[in-house]
Amino acid sequence: MTVQLDRRTFLMGTGTALAVTTLPSPARAQGKPVRIGLLTVKTGPLAAGGIQMEQGTIRFLKDRNYTLAGRKVELVVADTGGNPAGTKTKTQELTERDNVDMILGPLAAFELLAITDYTAQAKMPLLSLAAAEDMTQRRPNPYFIRASATSSQNMHPLADYAAKELKFKRVITIADDFAFGHEQMAGFQRVFEDAGGRVVKKLWPPLVTPDYTPYLAQISGVDAVVQGFAGSNPLKFMKQYKDQGLTLPVLGGGTACDDALLKSYGDEAIGLISCSFYTGDLDTPSNKRLVDGMVKDYGNIPGLYAAGLYINGMIAEAALEKTGGKTEDREAFNRALRAVSLTDTPRGPFTFDRLGNVVGAFYIRRCEKKGDKLVNTTIKTYPKVSQFWTYDEKWFLSQPVYSRDYPPLKS
């Protein structure tokens, strides 16, 4: 299809454009569009989440007709390639060449760590899903906010639920052997043990593990298994778990049974209990709009990556409204971002704490089969969960950061 551009339409077009841009309007601070940079991953093993991030962002901007607080929005999408060096390069391009006003993303913690110093220096607001604990704890970046969850923020409520409602006493944890896995399981352990439970063994398969059977062979003598896998690993793990004939209940974090993963799962996921900041069945107008829009545009129900970016879009919108659409004063815009407090979002109401991390609802879901489809049914909501759970912030921050060996196992 080609667009015929004759002189008349050209003149009319420019005329209208001129009229619009010169028209004084209180809602519009300036004619220049807001530029939003999106750092995502569209190639390699992390691509599934990255593509969903882009879909969520575009879905949000379509909902707003690419206009936020009266200003047009331009989205600049950059593919980091899923590695720190690529992320650094793309961040510099977005900042210095594309002159974006804020950056959404990146996806992974190691990508985030590669750019945090640079973005802080450049005073570039960063709205990311990356879960690395210390980014909002002991090493905060004043221009970084996280509306999703820290690694352990999903696991604290899950551990509480496992100990108090499911009455589990002894569990074995198994998670990817990298920071996200370590932090998740450490968070689970602290709350579970404080509630009287006991983590008897922690298993750490390498991130790239084709076969989990050597680990599965070591699972016995407990009430349940807690898994903290991400990407496509939860799928592989659950399949092999059931094939091996294991029947112990399985609990998992936000990435273990993400809604976007449900279409890839088979019956082995039935009964899997997970905790996430996002759940597809949340009954809010904005979530309905998100789910319907994603199904219409992409034929997919959204998971945490799409929802997370949709929510980041809403945060940007709220902050822009507060500054009257202005972004030149980076400090003021950043303050506005951190002061955002929303009630109707796809994850429910939330605010930010002083370190820029979300305080919001977390949902315990059980995977069930309805018709021939798997769904996550919310069975309990923990409202206003902070990254420090119920612990005192000062005490929490005085402890070592969650890691592979901290807290240590009680032996």
Added chain:
Amino acid sequence: MNLWVVLAVNSITLGGLLFLLSAGFSLIFGLMKIPNLAHGSFFMLGAYFATSLIARGFNFWAAALVGGLLVAAFGGIVERLILRRLAGAELAQVLVTLGLSFMVADVCLMVWTGDPIRIDTPRGLRGATSLLGLGFPTYRLAISLIAVIFAAALWALLDRTRLGAMIRAGVDDPSMARVVGIRVSRLFTIVFCLGAWLAGFAGVIGGPILSVYPGLDQEMLPLALVVVILGGSGSLLGSLVGSFVVGFLYNFGQAMFPELAYVVLFLPMLIVLVVRPQGLFGRQAL
């Protein structure tokens, strides 16, 4: 006690899958001296093809055969159009096949998206079989059996048939083979297609265990390399033994020394390379 039995049986079943994966690599590398770094991509492509075929109503085994054939056809094209021009240039072959694997990964991402796709375990092989009083996944046991059958069939093909004799002649002395009327170049295409078919087939067979997702290619390739280096290139027996050795190293290593999972897997390979560079069953380096 039970743990050791479970690990031993798991080692054997993983070894079976590794043999299917590495036999094709060993065949191509041993006979044609091509280090085919796109082998993992062939594996992944086979699995992806199978998901599409199964979605179109093929049963699992038919999808495995056809998926393998599609990969074989792709392998044939690669050999005819590219690798043939680079005969003897190992560095160029390494770079070309590595580049090819990146391209295949991107195309797979475009066609099948980044979402992981699971392949159902074929009917009849679901569930567990009781063995020594313990339950083991039936499908995994079946894979070991398939691996042994394949090993025997490949051995018979290379050692007992006219085609096999021609291939061996073409490998040992290509110019002499040409003189006696063997079309060496066509033979090499056949060998390459066969290797690609084996990889594609293995991808489908591994699908129900591994599921299919971007990055699967890069996960499997190193395992194939370790098997072939341990066992020795060009030796089917070497591939078979190497696969089971890696199967045992992997299972017992991960269970006993979880911190050193990769050391346990790769250190024996290093030792073999130093002590016996041609591998346990490899022929003397030429």
